[in-house]
Amino acid sequence: MNERTGIGATAAIARFVSTLRSEDFPREAVERAKMIVADSFACILSGAGSEVAPTMLAYIDEAPGGAVPILGTTRRATPQLAALVNGTFAAALDYDDLMTPVHPSAVVVTALCSELGGGTVSGKRFLEAYIVGIEVGAKIASAIGRGHSGRGFHATATLCGFSSFAAIAYLKALSATQIEHGLGIVATNSGGLLCSLGTMAKPFHSGLAARLAVDAEALTRLGFTASPVALEAERGFFAAYGDENSDANLIEASLGRPWAVIDPGATLKRFPSCIAGHRAMAAVLDLKKLGATAGNVENIEVAVAPGALQPLMYPKPETGLQSKFSMQYAVAAALVDDRVGIVTFETDATQREAVKDVMSRIHAWEDPQQAVEDPVSANLSWGYRGYARVTATLKDGRVLRQRIDVPPGHPSNPLDWSDLGDKMRDCAASVGLPPEKAALAFEALRELDTLPDVNAVIDHLVKVE
Amino acid sequence: MNERTGIGATAAIARFVSTLRSEDFPREAVERAKMIVADSFACILSGAGSEVAPTMLAYIDEAPGGAVPILGTTRRATPQLAALVNGTFAAALDYDDLMTPVHPSAVVVTALCSELGGGTVSGKRFLEAYIVGIEVGAKIASAIGRGHSGRGFHATATLCGFSSFAAIAYLKALSATQIEHGLGIVATNSGGLLCSLGTMAKPFHSGLAARLAVDAEALTRLGFTASPVALEAERGFFAAYGDENSDANLIEASLGRPWAVIDPGATLKRFPSCIAGHRAMAAVLDLKKLGATAGNVENIEVAVAPGALQPLMYPKPETGLQSKFSMQYAVAAALVDDRVGIVTFETDATQREAVKDVMSRIHAWEDPQQAVEDPVSANLSWGYRGYARVTATLKDGRVLRQRIDVPPGHPSNPLDWSDLGDKMRDCAASVGLPPEKAALAFEALRELDTLPDVNAVIDHLVKVE
Structure with missing residues (x-):
C-alpha cells in the first residue's frame, strides 16, 4: 500500500492504464515508439527463418485452427499460440531491442498482434498501447530491482508478461478491475530461468510472456478472478520474485514520469548478435x-x-x-x-x-x-x-x-530510418519474403501514427500459399 | 552435482524415470495408486459443475478443435487445453487429495489423460506412470524444502509440473536426454503465487501445471532444447525458487526410497472442504x-x-x-x-x-x-x-x-472403496452425469491394474450430446 495515495501497486497500475487518454502521450513518445515498433516487426519476421522455427511450427501444426498470422510464414493460429510463436520468433536471432534488464518490445508488439482480429485498430492506438506496455514493465523492473535477475530469473520472461498485458489492456480499454485481475493472472504464471540462455528456451521465454498476456486478456474478459493485489501482496510477486531491496510502492509515482520509451529509451540492435x-x-x-x-x-x-x-x-x-x-x-x-x-x-x-x-x-x-x-x-x-x-x-x-563508447542503436547514437529499412530488408530476405512486400510493410510502419489500420502492416509480412 | 554419483539432480531424475521397468513397482504401490487415481477421476469430474467451469469452457470454446475429452462435459480440446481445463476442474472444489505440500494426483492424472490419444494404454502402465509422477514431485518438494512455500510460491503450481511431466515421460518412454530437456522446459515455466488462494487462479494453478507437462512433452518430442541441468544450475530452479536450505543433491538418493505413494502416501478427502x-x-x-x-x-x-x-x-x-x-x-x-x-x-x-x-x-x-x-x-x-x-x-x-487425531482419508485412517464409490456418485450427480455411467467408470477403476485400456474409463466420464 502506497503511503501517499493509499492504494497498492496493482491498483495504481490499473488506474494508470485505464484512465490514460490519447492526448496524454507526448509526441516524442509516439515518434520513438514508431521506430522501435518498426524494428520489432523486422525482428519477429526474421525468426521464421531461425533454428527454432521448425520446432515451433511443428508445435502449432499439432493444434490447427485460428486466424492470427504467424509472420514470415503462411501459417495462422489461435491468438494464444500465435503470440507464443511470434514471440519466440522475435527473440530467436538476438536481434530485438534492449531496455535493460529486458527485451520488451518484440514481446509487446507480438502480444498486440494477437489482439487485432475482428476490426480495425489505428496505428496511433497501436503505438499508444505499445508505449503503455513498455512503461508498465519498465517501472515494475525498476521497483523489483537487480536482485530479481540476481536470483536467477530471466527478466524478459518474468516481467514482459506484465508489459504485454498492460499494452493489451490499453488497446482493449479494459476496466481497472479487469486490469487488476489480469495482472494477477500474469503474476501467478510468471517464470523463466537464466540457466535457459543458450537453448531454445531462451527465445521461447519471449513467446511465453506474450502468450500469457493474451491468455490473461481472454480469461479476464470471460470473468476469471485472480488476486487483485498480486504485485504487492504478502505472498505475491514482489515477495516471491524479488529481494529485500524490492519495493512495489515505487511503481506508482514513476508511471509516465518520465516515459520509459523516451528515457531511458530502447537500444535497437544494428547487428544480430550479442x-x-x-x-x-x-x-x-x-x-x-x-x-x-x-x-x-x-x-x-x-x-x-x-x-x-x-x-x-x-x-x-x-x-x-x-x-x-x-x-x-x-x-x-x-x-x-x-x-x-x-x-x-x-x-x-x-x-x-x-x-x-x-x-x-x-x-x-x-x-x-x-x-x-x-x-x-x-x-x-x-x-x-x-x-x-x-x-x-x-x-x-x-x-x-x-x-x-556508445553502441550503435543506443538512444544517444540511434539508428535512423535508413538503417531500419536495411534491417527490414535483411530480415525479409532471410525468410524468403518478397522484397516488395517488405518494402510496403516498411512504408506503412514509417507512417504508422497515421495509418488507419495496423492490420495492413501484418498483411504485408506474411507469405501467401 | 551429487558428490556420490557425479551426476546432477536433473540427470538423476532422467535416469531414474527412463530406466524403470514395470517389475520395479511394488504391488503395494500399485494398490495405493489405484485408489488415489479413482479418487482423482471423481474430483476432475466434479469440477465441470463448479463455479470456475463456465469461464474455463468459454475459454476453450474460443479455440475449438482437438480430440481430448473434458470430463463431465461433451467438449473436446487439444491436449494442452484439455490438460489446462481438466486440471483446473480437478482442484475446483478443494476435494482432491493432499500430499503435503502439494495436491499432486489430480494434476498428474489430468496430464496423463491428455496423452492417451491414438492408441491403447493399459491401466497398469497408467498407474505406474502416476506413481513415477508423484515420486519425482515429492522428492523435489522435499529437497527444495518449506522455504519454497515460505517465499510465497504455491507448490501445487510450481512443483506439480515436474510431477506430471515425469509421469508423461514414463508413459511415453522418453529417453533420458529428452527428460532432461523436458524438466528444463518445466523449470523455466514454473509459476504460482499463494496470494492467488481464494480466487479462480488457485484451481487454475493445477491446470497450468498439467498443461505445462503436456507442452513439455510435445516440445521435447519436436526437438526443442532447454537447460539440461535446470534444477541444480547456478541460475536454475533451486537457486531461484528455493532458499538457503534447499539442496537439489538430496533428490537422487531419495527416488523410490521409499516410494512416496506408500510413505507418506496421500490423504483422500472425505469432505469437499478445507x-x-x-x-x-x-x-x-x-x-x-x-x-x-x-x-x-x-x-x-x-x-x-x-x-x-x-x-x-x-x-x-x-x-x-x-x-x-x-x-x-x-x-x-x-x-x-x-x-x-x-x-x-x-x-x-x-x-x-x-x-x-x-x-x-x-x-x-x-x-x-x-x-x-x-x-x-x-x-x-x-x-x-x-x-x-x-x-x-x-x-x-x-x-x-x-x-x-487423524483426519478421515489419511493413509493411516484411509477411505475404502465403498467411500470412494460414494464420492464418485456424488461427483457424477453434481455435474448431471448419468449414475450408470459413473458406476461403470468406478467398476473399471477398481480393476484398473488389469484394465486393457484406460480410455474405457474416460469414455464413461464424458457426456454425449
Missing part, C-alpha cells in the same frame, strides 16, 4: 574506412571493460548461435563482410577460411584501467560498461585506432 | 451416532490446535466457497446433513436456517494445551497438527465428547 560485441564491431567498421582490410591487417587488439567479455564465451565458434557470442568472430566478420547482417551469423558463415584467418590474429582482453576510469561501470550490463578500443596494426606498419 | 475442518466434522458424525441431533444440542465446543483455525476465516459464510473455509459451518452442516457432500458446500446450502441456528451455538477455539502436549505440532499443516476435540452439550444435560 550486444557485448557491438561497439568493437562498430569500431572495426570505422577502421575499414581508414584503410583496414582483411588482407592488410597484421593483428587486431580489442580492449573492453572488465566483465564485458563474460557472455562472449566462444573464441572459436562452430555454429551460428555460438558465433553470436564470440568477440573474435564478431570483429573478424565485421572486417571481412561488406555488410554485417543475418547471413554473417549463420552456421555456414562461421566456416569461412577468410574469417578464421583474421580471427587467428585477434587479441581480445579486458582492460582493468577502464574500471579505474569509471568505477560505476561494473553496474552496467555487458554491452554498456566502459568502452571498446580497437587497434589494428597493418602489415605496412601503420597503426589504426578507434574507440567507441 | 482439510482443517475435517477432524471436527468426523467427530460430529460420531457424536450423531451417540444421539446428538440438531434439535437436541444446546451447544457445541470445538477445540483444535494453535493455528488450526487460520485458514477457516469465515465464521458466517455467505457463499459456497466461503463455507469450505468455515469451522462453524462445517460442524453445523455435519450435524444437520444426513450425508455431507458437494451439495453441503454450495451457496444455497449456506442459507439454510437449520444450519445457521446450529452455527449460533458453536464455539470454536484454539487450545494452547495442544501445543504443550505436542511441541512439533506447529510444523504440521493446518489439518494435521494436534487433534480436534468436540464436546456437545445436549438440552437434556448429557455431555457427549469425541476426539479425532
Whole structure:
C-alpha cells in the first residue's frame, strides 16, 4: 500500500492504464515508439527463418485452427499460440531491442498482434498501447530491482508478461478491475530461468510472456478472478520474485514520469548478435574506412571493460548461435563482410577460411584501467560498461585506432530510418519474403501514427500459399 | 552435482524415470495408486459443475478443435487445453487429495489423460506412470524444502509440473536426454503465487501445471532444447525458487526410497472442504451416532490446535466457497446433513436456517494445551497438527465428547472403496452425469491394474450430446 495515495501497486497500475487518454502521450513518445515498433516487426519476421522455427511450427501444426498470422510464414493460429510463436520468433536471432534488464518490445508488439482480429485498430492506438506496455514493465523492473535477475530469473520472461498485458489492456480499454485481475493472472504464471540462455528456451521465454498476456486478456474478459493485489501482496510477486531491496510502492509515482520509451529509451540492435560485441564491431567498421582490410591487417587488439567479455564465451565458434557470442568472430566478420547482417551469423558463415584467418590474429582482453576510469561501470550490463578500443596494426606498419563508447542503436547514437529499412530488408530476405512486400510493410510502419489500420502492416509480412 | 554419483539432480531424475521397468513397482504401490487415481477421476469430474467451469469452457470454446475429452462435459480440446481445463476442474472444489505440500494426483492424472490419444494404454502402465509422477514431485518438494512455500510460491503450481511431466515421460518412454530437456522446459515455466488462494487462479494453478507437462512433452518430442541441468544450475530452479536450505543433491538418493505413494502416501478427502475442518466434522458424525441431533444440542465446543483455525476465516459464510473455509459451518452442516457432500458446500446450502441456528451455538477455539502436549505440532499443516476435540452439550444435560487425531482419508485412517464409490456418485450427480455411467467408470477403476485400456474409463466420464 502506497503511503501517499493509499492504494497498492496493482491498483495504481490499473488506474494508470485505464484512465490514460490519447492526448496524454507526448509526441516524442509516439515518434520513438514508431521506430522501435518498426524494428520489432523486422525482428519477429526474421525468426521464421531461425533454428527454432521448425520446432515451433511443428508445435502449432499439432493444434490447427485460428486466424492470427504467424509472420514470415503462411501459417495462422489461435491468438494464444500465435503470440507464443511470434514471440519466440522475435527473440530467436538476438536481434530485438534492449531496455535493460529486458527485451520488451518484440514481446509487446507480438502480444498486440494477437489482439487485432475482428476490426480495425489505428496505428496511433497501436503505438499508444505499445508505449503503455513498455512503461508498465519498465517501472515494475525498476521497483523489483537487480536482485530479481540476481536470483536467477530471466527478466524478459518474468516481467514482459506484465508489459504485454498492460499494452493489451490499453488497446482493449479494459476496466481497472479487469486490469487488476489480469495482472494477477500474469503474476501467478510468471517464470523463466537464466540457466535457459543458450537453448531454445531462451527465445521461447519471449513467446511465453506474450502468450500469457493474451491468455490473461481472454480469461479476464470471460470473468476469471485472480488476486487483485498480486504485485504487492504478502505472498505475491514482489515477495516471491524479488529481494529485500524490492519495493512495489515505487511503481506508482514513476508511471509516465518520465516515459520509459523516451528515457531511458530502447537500444535497437544494428547487428544480430550479442550486444557485448557491438561497439568493437562498430569500431572495426570505422577502421575499414581508414584503410583496414582483411588482407592488410597484421593483428587486431580489442580492449573492453572488465566483465564485458563474460557472455562472449566462444573464441572459436562452430555454429551460428555460438558465433553470436564470440568477440573474435564478431570483429573478424565485421572486417571481412561488406555488410554485417543475418547471413554473417549463420552456421555456414562461421566456416569461412577468410574469417578464421583474421580471427587467428585477434587479441581480445579486458582492460582493468577502464574500471579505474569509471568505477560505476561494473553496474552496467555487458554491452554498456566502459568502452571498446580497437587497434589494428597493418602489415605496412601503420597503426589504426578507434574507440567507441556508445553502441550503435543506443538512444544517444540511434539508428535512423535508413538503417531500419536495411534491417527490414535483411530480415525479409532471410525468410524468403518478397522484397516488395517488405518494402510496403516498411512504408506503412514509417507512417504508422497515421495509418488507419495496423492490420495492413501484418498483411504485408506474411507469405501467401 | 551429487558428490556420490557425479551426476546432477536433473540427470538423476532422467535416469531414474527412463530406466524403470514395470517389475520395479511394488504391488503395494500399485494398490495405493489405484485408489488415489479413482479418487482423482471423481474430483476432475466434479469440477465441470463448479463455479470456475463456465469461464474455463468459454475459454476453450474460443479455440475449438482437438480430440481430448473434458470430463463431465461433451467438449473436446487439444491436449494442452484439455490438460489446462481438466486440471483446473480437478482442484475446483478443494476435494482432491493432499500430499503435503502439494495436491499432486489430480494434476498428474489430468496430464496423463491428455496423452492417451491414438492408441491403447493399459491401466497398469497408467498407474505406474502416476506413481513415477508423484515420486519425482515429492522428492523435489522435499529437497527444495518449506522455504519454497515460505517465499510465497504455491507448490501445487510450481512443483506439480515436474510431477506430471515425469509421469508423461514414463508413459511415453522418453529417453533420458529428452527428460532432461523436458524438466528444463518445466523449470523455466514454473509459476504460482499463494496470494492467488481464494480466487479462480488457485484451481487454475493445477491446470497450468498439467498443461505445462503436456507442452513439455510435445516440445521435447519436436526437438526443442532447454537447460539440461535446470534444477541444480547456478541460475536454475533451486537457486531461484528455493532458499538457503534447499539442496537439489538430496533428490537422487531419495527416488523410490521409499516410494512416496506408500510413505507418506496421500490423504483422500472425505469432505469437499478445507482439510482443517475435517477432524471436527468426523467427530460430529460420531457424536450423531451417540444421539446428538440438531434439535437436541444446546451447544457445541470445538477445540483444535494453535493455528488450526487460520485458514477457516469465515465464521458466517455467505457463499459456497466461503463455507469450505468455515469451522462453524462445517460442524453445523455435519450435524444437520444426513450425508455431507458437494451439495453441503454450495451457496444455497449456506442459507439454510437449520444450519445457521446450529452455527449460533458453536464455539470454536484454539487450545494452547495442544501445543504443550505436542511441541512439533506447529510444523504440521493446518489439518494435521494436534487433534480436534468436540464436546456437545445436549438440552437434556448429557455431555457427549469425541476426539479425532487423524483426519478421515489419511493413509493411516484411509477411505475404502465403498467411500470412494460414494464420492464418485456424488461427483457424477453434481455435474448431471448419468449414475450408470459413473458406476461403470468406478467398476473399471477398481480393476484398473488389469484394465486393457484406460480410455474405457474416460469414455464413461464424458457426456454425449
